[in-house]
């Protein structure tokens with residue numbers, strides 16, 4: 001386990017940054033490109049470890065996938081001609097890979113076993129396996145098909161009308177993917193809207209899908225058509241540097257081609273409401289997903305309440321938002337975010353434990369955190385818990401602490417942002433960067 005030390009003196013962040021590709025969209029592009037027969041090309045693909053796990057799994061199913069950096073070319077025989085894998089499918093650290101794949105494999109013609117790393121093997125899968133079993137899926141594993149490894153025997157499924165008990169795009173997507181091959185029309189209704197990349201991309205691949213209010217409907221027995229996908233920059237990755245700029249006087253950074261899907265832009269609303277200056281350039285929407293340039297400039301920050309419908313639109317950004325709140329005047333309350341407890345680690349425990357080590361006034365609640373600011377943070381040694389978002393939060397903390405930060409096990413950052421430290425160095429131009 002390595003340690004990375006970061007120390008800055010009076011840092012300012014400035015310049016332009018092109019953020020790597022969106023993780024959620026990259027996964028889906030490989031999945032839909034593998035389901036569809038023929039050639040799909042993806043540009044702007046995220047070469048993070050999670051998305052590589054997705055590629056490796058489809059290669060095991062007989063799909064030809066070539067990758068050169070951020071360009072991916074898929075040539076698939078189509079889902080009906082996938083071959084039975086000779087080895088266990090390994091989703092690594094990626095919840096998105098595992099949960100979406102369960103929905104896909106349940107309606108396939110192959111038998112497979114799916115597993116993951118230690119963190120993923122402790123994350124709940126019954127949120128997808130239970131509705132999939134209601135559709136007729138044959139999925140077994142202990143306890144009650146909740147934890148990896150799981151065995152999946154693909155077969156003919158029946159459509160379902162499903163009302164989501166929890167806001168989760170992974171659950172919604174797994175059911176929609178299963179619905180593609182099911183008999184009848186599947187519907188998924190959400191009370192709180194989660195990211196809609198699957199719906200957008202299914203339509204891009206030619207699926208007949210309709211949306212009314214918060215209900216999505218999809219007819220079973222559809223074939224997808226291979227197509228080209230352009231992946232915009234990941235706003236969840238940009239969020240770390242956006243928060244850093246918002247905390248550092250005299251800082252301003254322009255982020256290029258950031259994904260601006262409204263189901264993902266909660267961080268922009270929070271930055272504005274807290275007092276940062278936000279400028280959004282012309283929005284483009286080449287193939288289904290809106291994107292544009294976003295410039296963030298420091299502003300004096302106020303604490304706010306973050307709760308309700310905005311939570312799914314910034315769920316992965318909450319660790320860095322908690323750090324941001326330590327530098328804001330007043331109290332920030334984060335509620336309705338109990339989902340943080342079932343991510344790569346329990347992010348409520350991890351964030352509060354680590355930020356307290358630096359002197360933050362932060363407390364954990366059942367479904368969120370309460371942070372009183374501003375506090376002058378000291379340096380210290382922070383654990384990443386093998387969780388990329390925690391590792392990046394620790395690195396960004398180093399920009400505002402009085403002493404150095406040691407990040408334990410920083411390699412996990414490559415799960416979603418392999419070039420993170422290079423980009424940090426690039427932006428922190430007028431500082432002394434040691435480490």
Ligand SMILES: O=C(O)C1=C[C@@H](OP(=O)(O)O)[C@@H](O)[C@H](O)C1
Nearest residue numbers: 024096167168169170171315316
């Ligand atoms: O569908 C997706 O790509 C994701 C959905 C979210 O998870 P949930 O579906 O569990 O909310 C998010 O936290 C994860 O990083 C990616």
Ligand SMILES: C=C(OP(=O)(O)O)C(=O)O
Nearest residue numbers: 093094095096316343389
């Ligand atoms: C929760 C995350 O991802 P996943 O669920 O795919 O592991 C994340 O990227 O923060």
